[in-house]
Amino acid sequence: MVQSSKKNQGVPEPTIRRMPSYLAFSEGLLKKGQEFVSSTQIANYMNIDPTQVTKDLSYTSIVGKTRVGYEVRAMVDILSSFLGFTVMDQAFLVGAGSLGSALLHDDGLENFGLDIVAAFDVNPGIVGKKINDIEVFHIDQFRDLAQEMKAIIGIITVPAEYAQSVADLMAAWGVKAIWNFTPARIKVPDDIVVQNTSLYANLAIIFNKIHTDKEEAL
Ligand SMILES: NC(=O)c1ccc[n+]([C@@H]2O[C@H](COP(=O)([O-])OP(=O)(O)OC[C@H]3O[C@@H](n4cnc5c(N)ncnc54)[C@H](O)[C@@H]3O)[C@@H](O)[C@H]2O)c1
Numbered sequence: 001m002v003q004s005s006k007k008n009q010g011v012p013e014p015t016i017r018r019m020p021s022y023l024a025f026s027e028g029l030l031k032k033g034q035e036f037v038s039s040t041q042i043a044n045y046m047n048i049d050p051t052q053v054t055k056d057l058s059y060t061s062i063v064g065k066t067r068v069g070y071e072v073r074a075m076v077d078i079l080s081s082f083l084g085f086t087v088m089d090q091a092f093l094v095g096a097g098s099l100g101s102a103l104l105h106d107d108g109l110e111n112f113g114l115d116i117v118a119a120f121d122v123n124p125g126i127v128g129k130k131i132n133d134i135e136v137f138h139i140d141q142f143r144d145l146a147q148e149m150k151a152i153i154g155i156i157t158v159p160a161e162y163a164q165s166v167a168d169l170m171a172a173w174g175v176k177a178i179w180n181f182t183p184a185r186i187k188v189p190d191d192i193v194v195q196n197t198s199l200y201a202n203l204a205i206i207f208n209k210i211h212t213d214k215e216e217a218l
Contacts (some may be wrong), residue, residue, distance in 0.1 A: 013150035015056045021046060022056070026075040035099055085113045090151035091179075095158035096136045096167045097122040099181060103155065104131040117149050140171075146173040153177045160184040 025045050043050040060082045064070045080086050096119040118137045127138045154170035163184035177193035
């Protein structure tokens, strides 16, 4: 069995960002019954240079065979483990509104190693309910439940103006990472990993590209 590290220190972030696509591509090939895949085939799919693929995969224990390439089954096993998708980490979500409840409904997160064990909110209409079988508690219960449930990842989906106070609460409890979906930039001790995610930033890039293309075409 391949052990997951969930601590792949020194691996460049662009490499980590490409790996889920390598994994998805390999899973597709596995379903079609393909046994081996070459770096050129992966590179064509990704629209990048084959040497980049070889370099990225060299951070893992995947070994290619001359002329046949990489074994697809090993790619799937090693990449999912390398990316930390095979070991479950527990998370708390704070802010069970529109976005928060969408994340609570996303069963796919579990396939990627994230188990949301509890949600928190302040709205009496939401507190005490279950969303996709995950209980929503009042934020005042955070400290006690954090102690009990020992989640190491905090997900923030509250209005931006409350993001810092929620981050402070999570940091005081001792989370190792915060996945911040708000547009606020939070400040936490350096040993806490913060990942900011925004659909709207990606949308702005799309708008910028299509509008620039349109202007160029005029
Ligand atoms: N990253 C993205 O792509 C993306 C997409 C949509 C929304 N957002 C952001 O996510 C956040 C939530 O957006 P939404 O549309 O779900 O809003 P929403 O109003 O539907 O939900 C926010 C929830 O947070 C709760 N809340 C408020 N203060 C709280 C506190 N101190 N502690 C606990 N819960 C609290 C509210 O009761 C509400 O249920 C906003 O910051 C928004 O900008 C980000």
